[in-house]
Amino acid sequence: MRSNRSTRFTIAITAASAVAAAVLAGCSSDDGEMNMPGMSSSDTPASSSSEASAEASAEFNDADVTFVEGMYPHHAQAVEMASLVDGRTENAQVIELAQAIEAAQAPEMEQMNALLTAWGQPAASADMGGMDMGGMDMGSGGMTGMMSQEDMDMLSAANGAEFDSMWLTMMIEHHKGAIEMAQIELADGSNPDAKELASTIVDAQQSEISTMESLLPQ
Numbered sequence: 001m002r003s004n005r006s007t008r009f010t011i012a013i014t015a016a017s018a019v020a021a022a023v024l025a026g027c028s029s030d031d032g033e034m035n036m037p038g039m040s041s042s043d044t045p046a047s048s049s050s051e052a053s054a055e056a057s058a059e060f061n062d063a064d065v066t067f068v069e070g071m072y073p074h075h076a077q078a079v080e081m082a083s084l085v086d087g088r089t090e091n092a093q094v095i096e097l098a099q100a101i102e103a104a105q106a107p108e109m110e111q112m113n114a115l116l117t118a119w120g121q122p123a124a125s126a127d128m129g130g131m132d133m134g135g136m137d138m139g140s141g142g143m144t145g146m147m148s149q150e151d152m153d154m155l156s157a158a159n160g161a162e163f164d165s166m167w168l169t170m171m172i173e174h175h176k177g178a179i180e181m182a183q184i185e186l187a188d189g190s191n192p193d194a195k196e197l198a199s200t201i202v203d204a205q206q207s208e209i210s211t212m213e214s215l216l217p218q
Contacts, residue, residue, distance in 0.1 A: 060119050063188035067181060067198065068112045072124035074178055075105040075112075077146055081171060084155055088163045093215055097208065101171070104204060108197065115193060145177015168212045175205040175212075 078101055085098040113123050147155070147170055158166050182198035182205075189195050 058118060060115075060191040060194065061189065063185060064191040064194045065116070065119065065121055067185035067189060067194060068115050069121075069124050071178065071181055071201070072109055072112045073126045074146060074174075074181065075109050076126035077152075078105050078171070078174055078178075079109075080152070081147070081155065081167065081174070085167065088159050089167070090160075091164050091215075093211075094164050094167065097211060097215075098167075101208065108201070111197060115191070115197075119191075144180050145174045147174065165216065168216050172209055172212050175209050178205050179209075 082098040082102040082105075085095055089095065109124075116122065116124055151170060155163070155166055155170060179202050182201040185198040186195055186202070189198065
Protein backbone atom coordinates (compact mmCIF):
# COMPACT_ATOMS: atom_id res chain seq x y z
CA MET A 1 0.00 0.00 0.00
CA ARG A 2 2.82 2.37 0.79
CA SER A 3 4.29 1.72 -2.65
CA ASN A 4 1.00 2.58 -4.38
CA ARG A 5 0.58 5.83 -2.39
CA SER A 6 4.15 6.82 -3.21
CA THR A 7 3.57 6.15 -6.90
CA ARG A 8 0.38 8.23 -6.92
CA PHE A 9 2.13 11.07 -5.11
CA THR A 10 4.98 11.04 -7.62
CA ILE A 11 2.52 11.11 -10.53
CA ALA A 12 0.65 14.05 -8.96
CA ILE A 13 3.86 16.08 -8.58
CA THR A 14 4.89 15.30 -12.15
CA ALA A 15 1.49 16.38 -13.50
CA ALA A 16 1.56 19.62 -11.49
CA SER A 17 5.03 20.40 -12.80
CA ALA A 18 3.87 19.82 -16.37
CA VAL A 19 0.91 22.17 -15.91
CA ALA A 20 3.15 24.87 -14.41
CA ALA A 21 5.58 24.54 -17.31
CA ALA A 22 2.74 24.85 -19.81
CA VAL A 23 1.44 28.00 -18.08
CA LEU A 24 4.89 29.58 -18.11
CA ALA A 25 5.37 28.70 -21.76
CA GLY A 26 2.04 30.28 -22.59
CA CYS A 27 3.08 33.50 -20.85
CA SER A 28 6.33 33.74 -22.77
CA SER A 29 6.83 34.82 -26.39
CA ASP A 30 9.31 33.24 -28.74
CA ASP A 31 11.88 35.88 -27.85
CA GLY A 32 11.64 35.14 -24.14
CA GLU A 33 9.43 38.09 -23.19
CA MET A 34 6.62 37.50 -20.70
CA ASN A 35 3.09 37.88 -22.04
CA MET A 36 0.41 38.20 -19.39
CA PRO A 37 -3.09 36.97 -20.21
CA GLY A 38 -5.19 39.75 -21.74
CA MET A 39 -2.13 41.92 -22.43
CA SER A 40 -0.32 42.04 -25.74
CA SER A 41 3.30 43.06 -26.13
CA SER A 42 2.10 46.32 -27.66
CA ASP A 43 0.28 47.24 -24.45
CA THR A 44 3.47 48.18 -22.58
CA PRO A 45 3.69 51.54 -20.77
CA ALA A 46 6.33 52.81 -23.24
CA SER A 47 4.11 51.93 -26.21
CA SER A 48 1.11 53.62 -24.63
CA SER A 49 3.19 56.72 -23.92
CA SER A 50 4.37 56.90 -27.55
CA GLU A 51 0.83 56.51 -28.82
CA ALA A 52 -0.39 59.26 -26.49
CA SER A 53 2.39 61.56 -27.70
CA ALA A 54 1.53 60.86 -31.34
CA GLU A 55 -2.14 61.54 -30.67
CA ALA A 56 -1.30 64.82 -28.95
CA SER A 57 0.84 65.91 -31.91
CA ALA A 58 -2.00 65.09 -34.30
CA GLU A 59 -4.49 67.27 -32.40
CA PHE A 60 -4.76 70.74 -33.90
CA ASN A 61 -7.24 73.49 -34.66
CA ASP A 62 -7.57 76.33 -37.16
CA ALA A 63 -5.48 78.65 -34.99
CA ASP A 64 -2.56 76.20 -35.14
CA VAL A 65 -2.71 76.01 -38.93
CA THR A 66 -3.03 79.79 -39.29
CA PHE A 67 -0.06 80.33 -36.99
CA VAL A 68 2.25 77.88 -38.78
CA GLU A 69 1.22 78.93 -42.28
CA GLY A 70 1.70 82.59 -41.38
CA MET A 71 4.91 82.22 -39.41
CA TYR A 72 6.65 80.33 -42.22
CA PRO A 73 6.81 83.29 -44.68
CA HIS A 74 7.45 85.60 -41.72
CA HIS A 75 10.54 83.55 -40.83
CA ALA A 76 11.52 83.36 -44.51
CA GLN A 77 11.70 87.15 -44.71
CA ALA A 78 13.73 87.33 -41.49
CA VAL A 79 16.22 84.86 -42.95
CA GLU A 80 16.36 86.95 -46.14
CA MET A 81 17.00 90.10 -44.11
CA ALA A 82 19.73 88.31 -42.18
CA SER A 83 21.42 87.32 -45.44
CA LEU A 84 21.56 90.97 -46.54
CA VAL A 85 24.04 91.74 -43.77
CA ASP A 86 26.82 90.05 -45.72
CA GLY A 87 28.91 92.72 -47.49
CA ARG A 88 26.80 95.65 -46.28
CA THR A 89 28.18 96.19 -42.77
CA GLU A 90 31.31 95.68 -40.73
CA ASN A 91 29.47 95.93 -37.43
CA ALA A 92 30.42 92.72 -35.64
CA GLN A 93 27.39 92.82 -33.34
CA VAL A 94 24.95 93.18 -36.24
CA ILE A 95 26.70 90.38 -38.13
CA GLU A 96 26.59 88.09 -35.09
CA LEU A 97 22.92 88.85 -34.48
CA ALA A 98 22.03 88.17 -38.12
CA GLN A 99 23.82 84.84 -37.99
CA ALA A 100 21.95 83.88 -34.81
CA ILE A 101 18.59 84.79 -36.37
CA GLU A 102 19.26 82.70 -39.45
CA ALA A 103 20.57 79.76 -37.40
CA ALA A 104 17.42 79.75 -35.24
CA GLN A 105 14.70 80.47 -37.77
CA ALA A 106 15.74 78.28 -40.71
CA PRO A 107 15.35 75.05 -38.65
CA GLU A 108 12.06 76.37 -37.24
CA MET A 109 10.77 76.67 -40.80
CA GLU A 110 11.51 72.97 -41.31
CA GLN A 111 9.67 72.21 -38.08
CA MET A 112 6.64 74.17 -39.31
CA ASN A 113 6.40 72.16 -42.52
CA ALA A 114 6.79 68.94 -40.52
CA LEU A 115 3.81 69.98 -38.39
CA LEU A 116 1.70 70.76 -41.46
CA THR A 117 2.58 67.37 -42.93
CA ALA A 118 1.58 65.62 -39.69
CA TRP A 119 -1.75 67.46 -39.80
CA GLY A 120 -2.39 66.50 -43.42
CA GLN A 121 -2.05 70.12 -44.59
CA PRO A 122 -0.22 71.43 -47.69
CA ALA A 123 3.36 72.57 -47.21
CA ALA A 124 3.80 76.22 -46.28
CA SER A 125 5.04 78.77 -48.79
CA ALA A 126 7.22 81.83 -48.42
CA ASP A 127 4.66 83.65 -50.59
CA MET A 128 2.18 85.61 -48.46
CA GLY A 129 -0.27 86.23 -51.28
CA GLY A 130 -3.91 85.67 -50.39
CA MET A 131 -3.19 84.48 -46.86
CA ASP A 132 -5.90 85.06 -44.26
CA MET A 133 -4.32 85.92 -40.92
CA GLY A 134 -7.54 85.86 -38.93
CA GLY A 135 -7.98 89.58 -38.42
CA MET A 136 -4.41 90.39 -37.39
CA ASP A 137 -3.21 93.97 -37.82
CA MET A 138 -1.13 93.75 -40.98
CA GLY A 139 1.90 95.88 -41.63
CA SER A 140 2.95 97.50 -44.89
CA GLY A 141 4.10 94.13 -46.20
CA GLY A 142 0.64 92.55 -45.83
CA MET A 143 1.37 90.68 -42.56
CA THR A 144 2.06 91.90 -39.07
CA GLY A 145 5.65 93.12 -38.83
CA MET A 146 6.50 92.21 -42.42
CA MET A 147 8.48 94.54 -44.67
CA SER A 148 7.12 95.59 -48.05
CA GLN A 149 9.10 94.99 -51.22
CA GLU A 150 9.93 98.70 -51.21
CA ASP A 151 11.34 98.34 -47.69
CA MET A 152 13.46 95.38 -48.77
CA ASP A 153 14.75 97.26 -51.83
CA MET A 154 15.77 100.21 -49.65
CA LEU A 155 17.53 97.89 -47.23
CA SER A 156 19.37 96.15 -50.06
CA ALA A 157 20.62 99.49 -51.39
CA ALA A 158 21.98 100.70 -48.03
CA ASN A 159 25.50 100.25 -46.65
CA GLY A 160 27.51 100.90 -43.50
CA ALA A 161 25.95 102.81 -40.61
CA GLU A 162 22.84 103.60 -42.67
CA PHE A 163 22.31 99.89 -43.29
CA ASP A 164 22.86 99.05 -39.61
CA SER A 165 20.26 101.55 -38.44
CA MET A 166 17.73 100.54 -41.10
CA TRP A 167 18.28 96.81 -40.55
CA LEU A 168 17.95 97.03 -36.77
CA THR A 169 14.82 99.19 -36.98
CA MET A 170 13.16 96.88 -39.49
CA MET A 171 14.13 93.71 -37.66
CA ILE A 172 12.77 95.04 -34.37
CA GLU A 173 9.43 95.70 -36.07
CA HIS A 174 9.60 92.29 -37.71
CA HIS A 175 10.25 90.56 -34.39
CA LYS A 176 7.39 92.42 -32.69
CA GLY A 177 5.07 91.09 -35.40
CA ALA A 178 6.29 87.53 -34.84
CA ILE A 179 5.72 87.85 -31.09
CA GLU A 180 2.18 89.09 -31.70
CA MET A 181 1.46 86.11 -33.93
CA ALA A 182 2.97 83.70 -31.40
CA GLN A 183 0.93 85.16 -28.55
CA ILE A 184 -2.27 84.59 -30.53
CA GLU A 185 -1.23 80.95 -31.00
CA LEU A 186 -0.57 80.59 -27.27
CA ALA A 187 -4.05 81.96 -26.55
CA ASP A 188 -6.05 80.17 -29.25
CA GLY A 189 -4.02 77.16 -30.43
CA SER A 190 -4.42 73.59 -29.20
CA ASN A 191 -1.45 71.65 -30.58
CA PRO A 192 1.27 71.26 -27.91
CA ASP A 193 4.13 71.28 -30.45
CA ALA A 194 2.87 74.46 -32.13
CA LYS A 195 2.36 76.15 -28.77
CA GLU A 196 5.86 75.15 -27.65
CA LEU A 197 7.25 76.66 -30.87
CA ALA A 198 5.26 79.84 -30.24
CA SER A 199 6.65 80.08 -26.71
CA THR A 200 10.19 79.63 -28.00
CA ILE A 201 9.65 82.40 -30.56
CA VAL A 202 8.35 84.82 -27.93
CA ASP A 203 11.29 84.21 -25.58
CA ALA A 204 14.02 84.27 -28.23
CA GLN A 205 12.76 87.24 -30.20
CA GLN A 206 11.97 89.37 -27.16
CA SER A 207 15.58 88.88 -26.07
CA GLU A 208 16.83 89.82 -29.54
CA ILE A 209 14.65 92.94 -29.56
CA SER A 210 16.36 94.09 -26.36
CA THR A 211 19.76 93.50 -27.95
CA MET A 212 18.85 95.37 -31.14
CA GLU A 213 17.39 98.32 -29.26
CA SER A 214 20.67 98.65 -27.36
CA LEU A 215 22.57 98.78 -30.66
CA LEU A 216 20.52 101.62 -32.14
CA PRO A 217 21.91 105.16 -31.71
CA GLN A 218 20.30 106.83 -28.71
